[in-house]
Amino acid sequence: MQYDVVIIGSGPGGYVSAIRCAQLGLKTAVIEKYKTFGGTCLNVGCIPSKALLDSSEHYHNAAHTFTTHGIDLKDLTVNMPQMIARKDDVVAQNTAGITYLFKKNKIDSFEGLGSFVDKNTIKITKADGTSETITAKNVVIASGSKPTALPFLPIDKKRIITSTEALNIKEVPKTMIVIGGGVIGLELGSVYARLGTKVSVVEYLPAIIATMDAGLGKELQRVLKKSLGMEFFMGHKVTGATAKGEKVTVSALNAKGEEVNLEADYCIVAVGRTAYTEGLGLENIGIKTEERGHKIPVNAHLETAVQGVYAIGDVVTGAMLAHKAEDEGIFVAETIAGQKPHINYNLIPGVVYTWPEVASVGYTEEQLKEKGVKYKAGSFPFKASGRAKASMDTDGFVKVLADEATDEILGVHMIGPRAADMIAEAVVAMEFRASAEDIARICHAHPTYTEAMKEAAMAATANRAIHI
Numbered sequence: 309m310q311y312d313v314v315i316i317g318s319g320p321g322g323y324v325s326a327i328r329c330a331q332l333g334l335k336t337a338v339i340e341k342y343k344t345f346g347g348t349c350l351n352v353g354c355i356p357s358k359a360l361l362d363s364s365e366h367y368h369n370a371a372h373t374f375t376t377h378g379i380d381l382k383d384l385t386v387n388m389p390q391m392i393a394r395k396d397d398v399v400a401q402n403t404a405g406i407t408y409l410f411k412k413n414k415i416d417s418f419e420g421l422g423s424f425v426d427k428n429t430i431k432i433t434k435a436d437g438t439s440e441t442i443t444a445k446n447v448v449i450a451s452g453s454k455p456t457a458l459p460f461l462p463i464d465k466k467r468i469i470t471s472t473e474a475l476n477i478k479e480v481p482k483t484m485i486v487i488g489g490g491v492i493g494l495e496l497g498s499v500y501a502r503l504g505t506k507v508s509v510v511e512y513l514p515a516i517i518a519t520m521d522a523g524l525g526k527e528l529q530r531v532l533k534k535s536l537g538m539e540f541f542m543g544h545k546v547t548g549a550t551a552k553g554e555k556v557t558v559s560a561l562n563a564k565g566e567e568v569n570l571e572a573d574y575c576i577v578a579v580g581r582t583a584y585t586e587g588l589g590l591e592n593i594g595i596k597t598e599e600r601g602h603k604i605p606v607n608a609h610l611e612t613a614v615q616g617v618y619a620i621g622d623v624v625t626g627a628m629l630a631h632k633a634e635d636e637g638i639f640v641a642e643t644i645a646g647q648k649p650h651i652n653y654n655l656i657p658g659v660v661y662t663w664p665e666v667a668s669v670g671y672t673e674e675q676l677k678e679k680g681v682k683y684k685a686g687s688f689p690f691k692a693s694g695r696a697k698a699s700m701d702t703d704g705f706v707k708v709l710a711d712e713a714t715d716e717i718l719g720v721h722m723i724g725p726r727a728a729d730m731i732a733e734a735v736v737a738m739e740f741r742a743s744a745e746d747i748a749r750i751c752h753a754h755p756t757y758t759e760a761m762k763e764a765a766m767a768a769t770a771n772r773a774i775h776i
């Protein structure tokens with residue numbers, strides 16, 4: 309065999325796995341069908357969306373809060389081509405970083421579509437139609453996902469678009485419809501709403517970010533409405549969309565079954581992502597994907613039904629998140645090297661990079677109720693935080709859920725300034741099986757947003773928060 313490990317796909321699952329394999333002394337190669345490494349995350353996902361979220365947040369602050377801070381700006385305008393160019397530069401820096409890391413770790417890379425000839429032989433078909441084959445003792449499938457399409461709603465990539473095209477609109481649209489009130493739809497909707505677009509979200513369920521603790525969605529919807537003027541059409545079942553010239557009409561049925569038609573300049577379809585397995589030749593090695601979602605079935609070692617063939621990241625079950633893919637990449641590398649790694653799937657944090665940010669780890673109140681677990685809840689609102697008052701970020705709260713009998717923290721749910729970073733404290737605490745009392749007794753620097761975590765823990769233990 310030429311390689312100990314060949315990895316198909318260079319997203320956060322694939323590239324991290326490759327680096328860990330190389331660190332462990334395994335001869336490693338990566339196959340990537342696109343010209344740049346980094347997969348969805350670096351090219352059209354986490355990184356470009358956060359770049360635009362940052363730029364649009366600067367503009368929104370300049371337009372709406374600077375005057376209150378005593379900073380007067382004149383003639384504020386959005387230079388959209390420059391905003392997109394900066395985003396592209398951020399992406400380029402990150403993807404170039406992977407090229408550097410591959411070189412540094414002596415990882416071979418092949419550009420082309422990787423498909424199984426047999427379980428140890430992979431054919432790489434290049435863009436010009438030529439091909440070559442390589443062999444490996446182990447193969448890791450890290451082929452990721454693509455945006456889910458609605459069968460009755462064709463995406464023309466011009467006016468009816470996915471998240472990928474939404475990262476490249478070179479003007480500020482007047483109006484935009486976002487189908488789907490999940491993480492991706494709300495983040496991209498926020499980008500444009502901050503720049504002045506009238507954004508309408510159409511969601512089938514009665515709540516946005518419906519998989520998170522119910523209190524978070526409620527608060528986020530309230531704040532996005534208040535601060536960005538976003539409109540929400542909840543409980544609406546989209547039935548179709550048609551583009552005519554520069555306008556899109558989206559039709560939906562409301563909760564009463566009445567037809568509602570909405571018109572906008574653009575419509576982003578953000579109804580989730582589907583595992584991507586096209587062209588892998590899974591049929592050649594007898595791997596069947598799951599009927600729903602097309603995920604590749606794996607066992608507890610992330611090994612498929614075929615010995616020596618592993619699968620990680622968005623293409624397997626679980627949260628479709630970059631950090632989950634990365635941890636699985638390391639897990640598989642260490643498993644192949646004969647180690648016994650572990651992932652605690654209950655402690656993978658979920659984050660929504662709106663403003664305020666939303667972040668969550670562990671069980672939600674709804675899950676605890678369903679499991680019949682007796683718990684205590686303590687909340688602390690940012691409006692009572694000195695730090696939040698200083699930065700005028702007083703929306704949101706931190707909620708700590710702890711076992712009623714043992715006080716072990718079972719879940720932490722927060723919406724507020726820098727929640728994406730603050731959730732790390734909760735993850736660490738829960739990994740070490742801390743009690744709410746532990747957090748309540750730990751000294752938190754003042755004034756910081758993190759004091760809200762301590763206060764929520766104090767509220768969960770004998771209702772003794774100080775500042776509320």
Ligand code: FAD
Binds near residue numbers: 322341420
């Ligand atoms: P991917 O990143 O999808 O990479 C798979 C790679 O495999 C691709 O490069 C693809 O070209 C390649 N490939 C596929 N088949 C083949 C083949 N046969 N041969 C060769 N190459 C192949 N997650 C977060 O955690 N935080 C965020 O903030 C976040 N923001 C997001 C924003 C957006 C707009 C989107 C769309 C996603 C976001 N995600 C975020 C999700 C995150 O991008 C994915 O969970 C993550 O990229 C999954 O990593 P992966 O390695 O499994 O697959």
